[in-house]
Amino acid sequence: MEYRAILNWVEQGSAVLDLGCGTGTLLALLVREKGVRAQGIEINEQAIYECVAKGLSVFHEDIDEGLSGYSNQSFDYVILHQSLQQVKKLDYVLTEAMRVGRRVIVGFPNFAHYQARFQIFFTGKTPVTPSLPYEWHDTPNLHFLSISDFVDYCRKRSIKIEKTVFIGKHRKVKILPNLFALTGIFLIQSPACQN
Amino acid sequence: MSARNLLSKKISEEISIPHQDTEMIEQPPKAEENRSAGVVRPKYFRFAYPPYELTLENGEKLGPITVAYETYGKLNDQRSNAILILHALSGDAHAAGIHDGSGQVGWWDNMIGPGKAFDTDRYFIICSNVLGGCMGTTGPCSVNPATKRKYGFDFPIISVSDMVTVQKHLIDHLNITQLLSVAGGSMGGMQALEWLTAHPDRLKSALVIATATRHSPQQIAFNEVGRQAIMADPHWKEGHYYGGHLPGKGLAVARMIGHITYMSEISMAEKFGRRQKNNNDGRLHPFSMGFEVEEYLQNRGDHFVKRFDANSYLYITRAIDSFDASRGKELHEVFRGIKAKVLVLAFKSDWLYPASQSREIVKACKLAGVDATYCEIDSTYGHDAFLLEVKEETHLIKHFLHKVSFERGVTDRYEVIDFDI
Numbered sequence: 001m002e003y004r005a006i007l008n009w010v011e012q013g014s015a016v017l018d019l020g021c022g023t024g025t026l027l028a029l030l031v032r033e034k035g036v037r038a039q040g041i042e043i044n045e046q047a048i049y050e051c052v053a054k055g056l057s058v059f060h061e062d063i064d065e066g067l068s069g070y071s072n073q074s075f076d077y078v079i080l081h082q083s084l085q086q087v088k089k090l091d092y093v094l095t096e097a098m099r100v101g102r103r104v105i106v107g108f109p110n111f112a113h114y115q116a117r118f119q120i121f122f123t124g125k126t127p128v129t130p131s132l133p134y135e136w137h138d139t140p141n142l143h144f145l146s147i148s149d150f151v152d153y154c155r156k157r158s159i160k161i162e163k164t165v166f167i168g169k170h171r172k173v174k175i176l177p178n179l180f181a182l183t184g185i186f187l188i189q190s191p192a193c194q195n
Numbered sequence: 196m197s198a199r200n201l202l203s204k205k206i207s208e209e210i211s212i213p214h215q216d217t218e219m220i221e222q223p224p225k226a227e228e229n230r231s232a233g234v235v236r237p238k239y240f241r242f243a244y245p246p247y248e249l250t251l252e253n254g255e256k257l258g259p260i261t262v263a264y265e266t267y268g269k270l271n272d273q274r275s276n277a278i279l280i281l282h283a284l285s286g287d288a289h290a291a292g293i294h295d296g297s298g299q300v301g302w303w304d305n306m307i308g309p310g311k312a313f314d315t316d317r318y319f320i321i322c323s324n325v326l327g328g329c330m331g332t333t334g335p336c337s338v339n340p341a342t343k344r345k346y347g348f349d350f351p352i353i354s355v356s357d358m359v360t361v362q363k364h365l366i367d368h369l370n371i372t373q374l375l376s377v378a379g380g381s382m383g384g385m386q387a388l389e390w391l392t393a394h395p396d397r398l399k400s401a402l403v404i405a406t407a408t409r410h411s412p413q414q415i416a417f418n419e420v421g422r423q424a425i426m427a428d429p430h431w432k433e434g435h436y437y438g439g440h441l442p443g444k445g446l447a448v449a450r451m452i453g454h455i456t457y458m459s460e461i462s463m464a465e466k467f468g469r470r471q472k473n474n475n476d477g478r479l480h481p482f483s484m485g486f487e488v489e490e491y492l493q494n495r496g497d498h499f500v501k502r503f504d505a506n507s508y509l510y511i512t513r514a515i516d517s518f519d520a521s522r523g524k525e526l527h528e529v530f531r532g533i534k535a536k537v538l539v540l541a542f543k544s545d546w547l548y549p550a551s552q553s554r555e556i557v558k559a560c561k562l563a564g565v566d567a568t569y570c571e572i573d574s575t576y577g578h579d580a581f582l583l584e585v586k587e588e589t590h591l592i593k594h595f596l597h598k599v600s601f602e603r604g605v606t607d608r609y610e611v612i613d614f615d616i
Contacts, residue, residue: 039566045571045572049570049587049590052594052595053590055597055598057536057568058568058570059557059561059567061557069557069558069560069561070561071562074564
């Protein structure tokens with residue numbers, strides 16, 4: 001469902017850079033259904049092998065080191081799906097993504113989902129939810145943010161939120177997303193691109 | 196002698212495999228017996244007969260030129276499935292299969308053959324010995340038609356660009372307009388970069404493995420020590436040693452230095468440790484402690500002398516030291532407009548051609564908009580890894596070529612192939 005939402009936003013035949021593309025499932029879908037010119041960047045070697053098996057072009061690199069190889073606005077979309085919360089230098093990576101892409105798609109697990117709130121409140125333990133399935137000691141996530149956090153973040157930096165979609169366990173969430181959505185996906189544009 | 200015996204005999208002799216000690220191969224090639232490219236014979240192509248000699252990069256003329264090459268698999272009717280394999284410093288045209296007569300196995304036999312990374316059931320594979328080499332292609336140990344003596348030091352200075360020009364003449368001769376790919380590691384990778392930048396329209400893709408756009412001072416330094424060792428050998432005689440004693444000591448030392456740079460600290464520690472041979476007779480000289488690593492290097496050096504020409508070593512190392520794919524510009528400027536897809540591979544423990552040099556190639560691809568894939572393979576083998584990490588390379592190369600050949604219509608079906616890495 002998360003992939004479907006992203007597929008709907010991406011225009012046919014556009015150029016897409018997926019940062020932290022994993023095994024390339026989303027990129028391969030975008031290539032097949034939207035005919036995009038796709039490039040992935042992924043830090044995990046085994047995931048690279050799977051991307052190459054899917055016929056994708058992918059770079060074995062650490063996105064925390066930036067995107068210095070790319071010139072400004074060289075992609076129509078830069079995707080940071082389920083990867084932004086795992087980077088060390090979040091501000092830097094997001095700024096780089098907005099420099100290189102005309103639009104950026106960000107998807108992350110919502111830390112303020114009601115299940116997480118209940119778990120912290122009633123059990124006093126770090127929450128484990130369908131979108132945050134890891135125990136506190138073995139999570140790859142470095143940043144825990146809520147949908148409201150990200151909206152605030154964008155407002156403070158004059159980042160324009162063009163589209164949003166919020167996804168719960170089985171369906172899209174229309175009301176009170178910060179309470180009911182497990183995942184938030186945003187289509188954003190940097191202040192520099194808005195003119 | 197059965198093919199299996201031939202294979203293992205060759206492996207034990209360790210003759211034609213460059214940069215590599217076959218003891219390090221973990222899967223013996225006999226398991227690949229039914230996947231061999233078969234019995235092969237070298238072929239020869241001659242061109243640049245006077246007065247139409249080839250003008251080299253430095254302006255000098257050379258001709259006629261003989262090119263020794265081998266082919267594996269079949270060229271399709273559209274002549275669209277040809278892949279040129281580019282060998283490293285000490286390699287030759289015998290990349291795969293078993294030599295008719297000698298029984299030698301090709302230096303990249305574990306990668307080229309039916310069902311292998313370079314699948315001879317799908318592709319037509321070509322490999323030629325480089326210009327300046329000593330394995331059949333014109334080089335300093337060839338006879339100079341002007342003097343009827345071997346060239347020796349009279350051989351003109353050659354470059355990687357000249358090597359590729361000669362290969363292009365071979366590809367023209369084979370009537371192939373566009374190669375499906377060019378592929379090489381180390382010096383072979385430099386040739387692949389030269390193909391990409393000098394003849395971008397003649398190839399659909401390039402595999403650039405464990406290489407650099409140009410040598411760092413450290414890489415030049417190691418080569419210079421090798422050259423000095425050869426030239427310090429009293430038998431070198433300004434390169435005119437043919438017919439007499441060969442500068443074997445010098446060449447052996449050059450090769451020993453090479454082997455040190457091809458391995459990693461870990462692979463040496465694992466292979467030799469501080470083990471010593473017990474018998475004093477085996478000691479190499481009064482100061483030797485009989486460490487296994489000493490004997491190994493001596494053996495590698497001695498083997499090399501039997502099959503390689505010292506002058507070729509000088510000419511070829513000079514060529515790769517002077518190589519600069521960027522031609523004095525920014526690399527991405529030179530890359531601009533390249534439509535070929537590029538696969539760049541590096542190895543974590545390779546300190547001779549470190550991954551940072553491959554990442555420079557990747558960066559230029561990004562800036563120039565070249566469609567590229569990069570993988571830094573986790574290996575402890577050092578620079579030798581490009582000949583040893585067969586499983587990982589096979590996976591990446593197979594799928595990469597599959598994609599390229601699908602786009603070119605060589606393969607009509609595109610499916611994601613299962614794999615197990």
